Amino acid sequence: MQHVPTCVDQVLTVWPDWLQHMQQAATQSLKSNSCEAGLWAQDWAAYTVGSFHAAQHESTPALQAWMQSHIPEDAYCLVLINGVGCLPVSRLPMNLNHEGCIGTLQQCLKDPVQAAWIQAYFDQDNVSDVSERMQLENLSGLMDGMCVCLSESLDRPLHVVHWVDARARGQILCLRHCLKMASSATLDLTHWVVGESAVQCGLNVSFHGDLGVDAQCHMVRIQDMPDGMLLMASDDVTLAKQSAYDRFDLNLGRGQTYQRHQINLKGTGSRCDLRGVFDLDHQQQMIYPVRVDHQAAHTVSNQQFCALAKAEAIGAIESRVIVRPGAVQINSKQSMRGIVLDTGAQLKVRPELEIYADEVQCQHGASVGALDVEALRYLMARGISYQQARAMLIQALIQGVLPDHIDPSIEALLSQLYQLDQNIEVMSDA
């Protein structure tokens, strides 16, 4: 069968160095037989080389200051510094009635009760020997990750902060996050991937989520990495009957990113709502492949993405919706908007549909272009400067894909985005 080049392929052709770099790292990990853990490692997995000293994941004043301005005081918080959990600065629930656990993978597995819980959850998926696997990966360089297993709703929002600073220079940090939610559990999760400037390092992050019947997870991931950082993220989320997964990705940083999403709508009536705002600048490059798999009837998926590309940035959003045989009466929507703000920038967006069932509703739309010149002229004819008019139009586009409820700290980040390097006043409520 002839290989049809995808937009991801096209971006990779202009992005060979990073791929080569990650492939070398993956080869190293394969040689050390560390990629056996199928759940945790993808075929492209890269593993950290060398050991990491404890001093490299101690808290710093910069992190403390960042947390004060970004993490609400009343929220739970799990902090990972340079890939390793840092419990002294974390704020975690003390008592989950021995019916779940929240913490770092390493920490949870050390606790017999929590380890049992993790084991119990994964036994359901016929994935055994979690402890053994973790030990194997730990020996070969797996660092840490978030581990959230909930038997009931969490009473406060949880913020997971992955902080990377200069001590990680030259490293590839490997993290595995797992989320398991029992029936009817709810979780409000914000995942920060943030770093200090001028850090040359790579992140290999996978997120594995399982939502039980009627469970609801509202997740926000904010990626604000500086130039020089590479992120390879792979998310795999499976939804049981009537469960819901709402996800909002906000990419503000200048790091190079590959973020893959696989959503499996396995249970009848399950639904996912995926939204994303991506701000690409300088020579930044981003690949964002999404795959939503409707495996059951009456499932619902909604995708709305908006990407802005400036300078010489390149971005690709590629979303495929698959409707399996028997997945009747599903409803799927895909909307992708790319705004190219400079002539040197490139954006590619592509929705794809694979439908093997009848009685389905699938809508898809994608557009890439510059800002509406007529709208700019209209605003300027009313006395609004070009910069401010541009910011207003960008804000309007972005607001169209935002979830209904946004945390104030994220509002502040978005406000910076609207200003687009210009010291201008953005729209506020009259």
Added chain:
Amino acid sequence: MLTIKGLSVSIDGACILNALDLKVPEGQVHVIMGPNGSGKSTLSRVLMGDDRYQVDAGEIRYRGQDLCAMSPEVRAHQGLFLGFQYPVSIPGVNNMTFLKTALNAKLKALGQPECDAMSFMALAESAAKTIGMDLEFLKRDLNSDFSGGEKKRNEILQMLVLQPDLAILDEIDSGLDIDALQAVAAGINALRDSSRSLLLITHYPRLLELIRPNRVHVMLSGSIVKSGEYALAMELESKGYGWLEPLTEGV
């Protein structure tokens, strides 16, 4: 207020305005009529600084200043207003926020204190009342899902809030029902005073019956070929433009 001398304008090499002369004194309402394609809308867009058009010759003086040297937003700050023939819809930009931003941009440029939310609401409410517009429209996105008539009313609302010195209204009466036409006329008349001028572009004398302009100009082939009193509009209504064709010879 506005003096245009020998203005020639082209777009993509095609000449649209040809040695056009026009004077609109302070406190007067002038009307430009003319067949489709005669260059009326082009003139309005050029006056507002649309960068698609190239000014090949002539000059435009506004209050003695060279208008062509000003950017579109500066023209607006200096008191120019264009009521668009086809106002654009901008989903996601709130009508009220947009108008307040525009007003404060103008005030700021003029060195005046910005309008706070309470004052702005009072201003907008008063303007909306003048033209019988429901304030709910201010809460919606700019011209988004507005009917043609609602868009035109919204243009007049903006004009009343921004209080321009020279308002150019491009076919503000097209597509309006009788009530909407009267509302728009009320808005225009509310703005009239001895220090402001209006330049209306229209095809129909219906609006002029309600406004009674000081001068009527006929534009053919990119030039003003005839000017007169209000009676000229009535004459055009009965005779059309054909009888004026000979005046375009040599233009």
